Amino acid sequence: MFFSMNFNKMFFLFILFFSTLISISSNSWFGCWIGLEINLLSFIPLINNSNNNLSSEASLKYFLVQSIASINLLFCIILKMIFMKNFEMNNLLSIMINSSLLMKMGSAPFHFWFPNIIEGLSWFNNFILMTWQKITPIILLSYYFNYNFLLIIIIMNSIIGAVGGLNQTSLRKLMTFSSINNLSWMISAMMISENLWMFFFFFYSFMISIICFLFFCMNMFFINQLFFININYMIKLSLLINFLSLGGLPPFIGFFPKWIIINFLLMNNLFFMTFILIMMSLIMLFFYIRILYSSFMFNYLKLKWMKIFIKNKMMYLINIFSLISISGMVLSTFFFM
Template sequence: MPSNSTKVLLLITLVGGMLVSVSSNSWLGAWIGLEINLMSFIPLMSNVKNMYNTEASLSYFIVQVLASATLLFMVVMKTLTEDLFSFDSNPYAPVVISTPLLLKSGAAPFHWWFPGVMEGLSWENCALLMTVQKAAPLMLMSYLIEINAFTLTIILMSTIVGSIGGLNQTSMRKILTYSSINHTGWMLIALTTSENMWMMYFIIYSILALTVVSAIKLSGVSFINQTMMTNSDTTTIKFMMYTSLLSLGGLPPFLGFLPKWIVIQAMITNNLAPLATIVVVTSLITLYYYLKISYSSFMILSAEPKWNLKSHKNKSISTSWTLMLSSISLTGLVACTMITNIN
């Protein structure tokens, strides 16, 4: 929890803006909620001591204002020309209103701002951008989304760009960014099936993303080549970080496999087997670059420079928090299976 009272207030208004947007019964109210959410997140992002942070917050602000202005314009045009409450008369209305929401959530091909912004943020803000900031736009998408050519194109582009884009990256932040884009594609598939499935996927994804971010922050790693040189005393933190990454990739023994499993079953039930095949293959590609990060540290022999004196002994609270999240990630699938069988 932030120690600064201003940050606590901004976090409350950030979540409040998201709740206003989600619970609103009009598009104008949803737009107001998105604006409250944006105006709360910008001060949380900005840090005068970090040049990259300032650049990232400015880029994020410009993109989000563009998306908000487009959304407001589209909604007003819809109200003036037709009826505000129905989308039956014009088949293109859901598409044009979905576009700014997809830009806000960072789905491909509207993802161009996402990697650059993530690269300039602190790990706490990265976690917020990957989880909380996606909730309101995707929830608003659920009112409009249906299986058509536009939706399928967005899903395929998000999963393919999210998997291939992360292959050549060395920055941990950019790898998590492209992973988030890939997961956005999966969430859109879940949205076409039911809101409950999307909620389940989003909650599990948020837990896993928080686990990965807290473990990476604890280990002090920002790039792949630093993973081999982390302190040998922190074996537990290494184990937590890599198992959480594999869970986020959807490896079967871990919790991250559960939502993907359910979404795949739903796709096959809805006669979307070709789409299921493509998204599973792209998910395997994301798993490959997680394994690329983990491989060096899963080796028995690893190098550690003599000047690596970074200590984690004073971070007992952070370590216990990460350990708790990591244990949920490791044992969640077993627990869910047991509960299902008992019921």
């Protein structure tokens, strides 16, 4: 759908999904590490599918970063086996294992590779990197996490995700910082329960997939390109609905999982963290609205580089997804009845 599906890409995509299953169903740390390595080696050919220099650079950077994180993880696993009974060493090792997993998923403060690599990727690869590639590290993190360390990481993710996106003009980088911010919600959900994390992740993937698909269909990569959209208002309306949903605005479905996470955080007396998460969501909404403002307030003629090939069926699909996004408040009302 997003790129011409030849046999090689299908094969690597299958291995990518399969490697995640290897990691999360493994009964030893070594098995988890093997799954992560297979995942890395299957994603690099997918990144490097176009002939431009940016994708080659992105694949090399991605390989280096993930290799460093993997080496660190393996080193910590071996140390863990040696210092099994030493409590003080265990505390340090849990932080080190957590750090290598956080580095793998592009979490702050190990996030510096993430925006650079995203810039060289297609929208489909962006979608994979922002959703599927986070599954394995977060599930491994849930097996063995340092509670106090993760509280600090959640706050850092929330603040860096919100502040980092303020001066960006690239839509891909904006989506990256949005992903870093949403990672703080994911990790806080994971600390409460794995089911809650899966619940949030499902809704997040749903919203990101629609947005990536819309940008792919319109061939959009920068905010200034949105000034020139002179297309039907249904696409603009879909952008509006899905961005506000991703920001977590109440009538939309993106608010539903965030509301439930806030409830659980307050039950666990994490008031300061909840306050920061909510405040940073407001900043996220600010730069989502900046994107929408660009597309809504200006109408120019279509330019030559505009490549719009949304088929009627695809348009219906996007409309149905947007309708689901609006129905969020109804769902949440049923849930709390």
